[in-house]
Amino acid sequence: MQFQIKRDILLKSLSVAHSVIERKNTLPILSNVLLEIKEKKLNIIATDLDLVFKDTISDLVVEKEGNTTISATILYDLLRKLPSNLDVVFSLQSENKMSITAENSKFNLLCLPVDNFPNFNDDFKKDGIILNKANFLSLLNKTKISMSSDDTRHYLNGIYVHSTVSNKRSYLTGVATDSHRLSSSSIPVENLDNFKSFILPKKAVFQLCSLFQESNEKDIHLNSSETKIQFKIGSSEIISKIIDGKFPDYNKVVPKNNTKILSVDKKDFASSIERVTTVSIDRKEGVKITLGKDHVHLFVNSSSSGEGKESIKANYSSDDLTISFNSRYLLDIASEIEDEKLVMNLNDAVSPVLIQDNKDKQSYFVIMPMKI
Numbered sequence: 001m002q003f004q005i006k007r008d009i010l011l012k013s014l015s016v017a018h019s020v021i022e023r024k025n026t027l028p029i030l031s032n033v034l035l036e037i038k039e040k041k042l043n044i045i046a047t048d049l050d051l052v053f054k055d056t057i058s059d060l061v062v063e064k065e066g067n068t069t070i071s072a073t074i075l076y077d078l079l080r081k082l083p084s085n086l087d088v089v090f091s092l093q094s095e096n097k098m099s100i101t102a103e104n105s106k107f108n109l110l111c112l113p114v115d116n117f118p119n120f121n122d123d124f125k126k127d128g129i130i131l132n133k134a135n136f137l138s139l140l141n142k143t144k145i146s147m148s149s150d151d152t153r154h155y156l157n158g159i160y161v162h163s164t165v166s167n168k169r170s171y172l173t174g175v176a177t178d179s180h181r182l183s184s185s186s187i188p189v190e191n192l193d194n195f196k197s198f199i200l201p202k203k204a205v206f207q208l209c210s211l212f213q214e215s216n217e218k219d220i221h222l223n224s225s226e227t228k229i230q231f232k233i234g235s236s237e238i239i240s241k242i243i244d245g246k247f248p249d250y251n252k253v254v255p256k257n258n259t260k261i262l263s264v265d266k267k268d269f270a271s272s273i274e275r276v277t278t279v280s281i282d283r284k285e286g287v288k289i290t291l292g293k294d295h296v297h298l299f300v301n302s303s304s305s306g307e308g309k310e311s312i313k314a315n316y317s318s319d320d321l322t323i324s325f326n327s328r329y330l331l332d333i334a335s336e337i338e339d340e341k342l343v344m345n346l347n348d349a350v351s352p353v354l355i356q357d358n359k360d361k362q363s364y365f366v367i368m369p370m371k372i
Helices: 006-020 072-081 135-142 151-156 202-214 268-277 327-336
Strands: 001-007 032-038 041-047 053-055 061-064 066-071 087-094 096-104 105-112 129-132 157-167 169-177 181-188 199-200 219-224 226-231 234-242 261-266 287-292 295-302 304-312 321-325 341-346 355-356 362-366
Touching: 001 006, 006 041, 006 053, 006 072, 006 087, 006 202, 032 072, 053 202, 053 341, 066 072, 072 105, 087 226, 105 304, 129 135, 135 157, 135 181, 135 202, 135 219, 181 327, 199 202, 199 234, 202 226, 202 234, 261 268, 261 304, 268 287, 268 295, 268 304, 268 327, 268 341, 321 327, 327 362
Parallel strands: none
Antiparallel strands: 001 061, 001 087, 032 041, 032 066, 041 053, 053 234, 066 105, 087 096, 096 105, 129 219, 157 169, 157 199, 169 181, 181 362, 219 226, 226 234, 261 341, 287 295, 287 321, 295 304, 341 355, 355 362
16 A cells, blocks of 8 residues: 655545544544545545544545555644645555655554454435535534533434425424523425434534535535435545434424514624623623613622623613523524624513524524523
């Protein structure tokens, strides 16, 4: 096995591969990335058994075909520290040793044969769906902020992706909740008649966001099998196990009759929250918000470090109301609102609050008040 490749090209692929691999592996082979030269192309595969990343690189010079596995972390760190745009030559010296040379540098890294590397043969549907990358990335970003980390309810540790219909149009909808907040975002997609819903795990969500962010491709191909989901974009693909469980009926918690409407400048609101919560060492202590005519008062009181107060202009014409929230939740939601205004639909100090985005009518957020 021998080939020459540009450092930057391989590093881009290795950055994803090395982030897929778990740092603490009981099986040494799972700490390695599979490098395979076949048909003048380099195939790169990394896995933690729940998630698989595959990439194919054709921009290289192949001297000899073959395969091996090598430490993903060491190879990634090595490439990262080499100068940009350098030609790197890989040469397999024996079953257990890979020689890597680049200009004045030479390294010999230990390898493991591919015999024990997991084999991935999945029966994915051939008639998957095509998604617009920008739209689907937006859906993931808007919903991932509400994913849970509660191991006792594992079915909440991801995004529930399913088909919905609104005004005779079909949508692909993502929903996530940790029972304190909920995010929902939908994108229009044709031909979802046979679409089977699934819960995409948290790690897969973050890996996909990273991959899509870096890619220049416009489309994503989504395919599924009984237990796994496959995303293809350009020469890369990510295969993930889906979470086995039933996602709750989230529609029951979405407020339908909240009549008190607050409209506030998103940036002013977020900046004000950031400032008043600075006095609190524990950001989970919450921010108290008092709504009055044409203004909002924000107040944080920390028993251990002090208090902060601030007022900002707002549009609010209902009865005065004081309500408290986890400040981090509000900032997360504000960061995903596209419009300049953040619109809150409220009822009272203890009921769920609906937050809408006037620029994206197919997305919304629900947040539960805190008791302070």
